[in-house]
Amino acid sequence: NAGVTQTPKFQVLKTGQSMTLQCAQDMNHEYMSWYRQDPGMGLRLIHYSVGAGITDQGEVPNGYNVSRSTTEDFPLRLLSAAPSQTSVYFCASSYGTGRAETQYFGPGTRLLVL
Amino acid sequence: AQSVTQLGSHVSVSEGALVLLRCNYSSSVPPYLFWYVQYPNQGLQLLLKYTTGATLVKGINGFEAEFKKSETSFHLTKPSAHMSDAAEYFCAVSGTGANNLFFGTGTRLTVIP
Numbered sequence: 038n039a040g041v042t043q044t045p046k047f048q049v050l051k052t053g054q055s056m057t058l059q060c061a062q063d064m065n066h067e068y069m070s071w072y073r074q075d076p077g078m079g080l081r082l083i084h085y086s087v088g089a090g091i092t093d094q095g096e097v098p099n100g101y102n103v104s105r106s107t108t109e110d111f112p113l114r115l116l117s118a119a120p121s122q123t124s125v126y127f128c129a130s131s132y133g134t135g136r137a138e139t140q141y142f143g144p145g146t147r148l149l150v151l
Numbered sequence: 152a153q154s155v156t157q158l159g160s161h162v163s164v165s166e167g168a169l170v171l172l173r174c175n176y177s178s179s180v181p182p183y184l185f186w187y188v189q190y191p192n193q194g195l196q197l198l199l200k201y202t203t204g205a206t207l208v209k210g211i212n213g214f215e216a217e218f219k220k221s222e223t224s225f226h227l228t229k230p231s232a233h234m235s236d237a238a239e240y241f242c243a244v245s246g247t248g249a250n251n252l253f254f255g256t257g258t259r260l261t262v263i264p
Contacts (some may be wrong), residue, residue: 042257078256079255079257080252081207085249085251087249095251127194136183136250138202139185142194145192145194
């Protein structure tokens with residue numbers, strides 16, 4: 038198993054550009070999520086999904102869209118990038134949706150918005 | 152509301168010394184608590200978790216944590232630090248609904264040879 042994979046590893050955008058961060062898992066996990074990591078703030082939940090076709094907002098959803106058309110993939114879209122979205126983005130997944138489930142994290146995408 | 156406070160953004164210990172990383176939580180439901188470790192330029196990896204049952208939880212790499220409800224704490228310890236333990240450590244608590252995590256701000260552990 039490759040686990041949770043994310044592409045690209047690093048991206049530079051200009052303000053106003055759009056892009057999609059890719060996330061895929063090959064573990065048949067039901068739950069998938071996106072977090073952003075900023076210095077001194079830990080990780081904060083952006084969006085999550087409890088199954089194909091089902092998504093919901095986390096703590097910091099503004100400026101981001103998600104969709105989940107398959108179990109394996111959970112892309113994160115930035116429609117109009119802003120410097121405040123400069124961050125490291127992590128995708129995570131877990132087998133079930135229960136509160137005790139262990140989440141498995143991808144290696145991250147480092148995004149710089151100029 | 153769910154939240155986690157990690158005291159000390161940076162902790163330095165000598166190789167072979169005790170490691171103690173502090174975590175206090177707030178939860179409106181019985182808490183499920185996690186410690187994750189992040190090595191440089193990598194994703195997060197689970198060290199250990201508390202759900203129900205035994206309050207002393209053992210994890211990977213010799214780490215353990217004790218859930219203390221009366222103190223709302225879940226501190227992480229390791230009897231003897233190794234150079235390979237140098238990393239950032241995050242404490243997290245589960246949300247009230249789906250498997251959403253609320254993370255602390257992290258503690259960077261430095262091990263001095």
